[in-house]
Amino acid sequence: MSALIGRGGLLDELFRDVNPGFYIRPLHGDGLxxxxxxxxxxxxxxxxxxxxxxxxxxxxxxxxxxxxxxxxxxxxxxxxxxxxxxxxxxxxxxxxxxxxxxxxxxxxxxxxxxxxxxxxxxxxxxxxxxxxxxxxxxxxxx
CATH class of the missing domain: 2.60.40.790 (Immunoglobulin-like)
Known part of the structure; x- marks a missing residue:
C-alpha cells in the first residue's frame, strides 16, 4: 500500500491524468x-x-x-x-x-x-x- 502513496507513484499519475489541476506544482523552479x-x-x-x-x-x-x-x-x-x-x-x-x-x-x-x-x-x-x-x-x- 505504501508504494501507491509515495510521491511520483501510481496514485499521483492517476490524479494527474484524471484532473491535472488537482496535482499542484510550483509555477517556476523545481520542488525539493x-x-x-x-x-x-x-x-x-x-x-x-x-x-x-x-x-x-x-x-x-x-x-x-x-x-x-x-x-x-x-x-x-x-x-x-x-x-x-x-x-x-x-x-x-x-x-x-x-x-x-x-x-x-x-x-x-x-x-x-x-x-x-x-x-x-x-x-x-x-x-x-x-x-x-x-x-x-x-x-x-x-
Missing part, C-alpha cells in the same frame, strides 16, 4: 528532490570504493557525509530562491527549503580516517578506502 533523486554510482577497485553522487544546485558547505562502519550517509540542505522584481517591488517570490538524505551500505567497512570527498559541478565524488583489518579468510573444512 526526493532522496531517491540523489543518484549514485558505486565503483570498486582493490583497495577502495568510489562513489559519485549527483547533488546539483547545492553549495558544498551544505553537504554532509558521514561514515559508520560500512554505512555511508549523504545529507544536503536544499535552498532554492526564485524572486521576480519590477521597479524595486517584489511581485512574486517562491522559496523552497529542505533537506534530502540518502544512506547506503557497502560490502566492507570503510577506513573513515583515509576517506575523502570532492564536490565539482554538482557531482560529489567520494573515495572510500576499505578497512585493512576487515578482510575475509576462507577456511578449509576438515
Amino acid at each position: 528532490p526526493a532522496p531517491s533523486q540523489i543518484r549514485i554510482d558505486v565503483k570498486e577497485n582493490e583497495g577502495a570504493y568510489i562513489v559519485e553522487a549527483e547533488v546539483p544546485g547545492v553549495a558544498k558547505e551544505d553537504i554532509q557525509v558521514s561514515i559508520d562502519g560500512n554505512v555511508v550517509s549523504l545529507r544536503a540542505e536544499v535552498t532554492q530562491r526564485d524572486e521576480q522584481t519590477q521597479g524595486g517591488k517584489v511581485l512574486r517570490s517562491e522559496r523552497f527549503y529542505g533537506a534530502v538524505e540518502r544512506k547506503f551500505q557497502l560490502p566492507a567497512d570503510i577506513d573513515a580516517q583515509q576517506a575523502n570527498a570532492r564536490y565539482d559541478n554538482g557531482v560529489l565524488c567520494l573515495t572510500l578506502p576499505k578497512k585493512q583489518g576487515g578482510q575475509t579468510r576462507r577456511l578449509t573444512v576438515e
Whole structure:
C-alpha cells in the first residue's frame, strides 16, 4: 500500500491524468528532490570504493557525509530562491527549503580516517578506502 502513496507513484499519475489541476506544482523552479533523486554510482577497485553522487544546485558547505562502519550517509540542505522584481517591488517570490538524505551500505567497512570527498559541478565524488583489518579468510573444512 505504501508504494501507491509515495510521491511520483501510481496514485499521483492517476490524479494527474484524471484532473491535472488537482496535482499542484510550483509555477517556476523545481520542488525539493526526493532522496531517491540523489543518484549514485558505486565503483570498486582493490583497495577502495568510489562513489559519485549527483547533488546539483547545492553549495558544498551544505553537504554532509558521514561514515559508520560500512554505512555511508549523504545529507544536503536544499535552498532554492526564485524572486521576480519590477521597479524595486517584489511581485512574486517562491522559496523552497529542505533537506534530502540518502544512506547506503557497502560490502566492507570503510577506513573513515583515509576517506575523502570532492564536490565539482554538482557531482560529489567520494573515495572510500576499505578497512585493512576487515578482510575475509576462507577456511578449509576438515
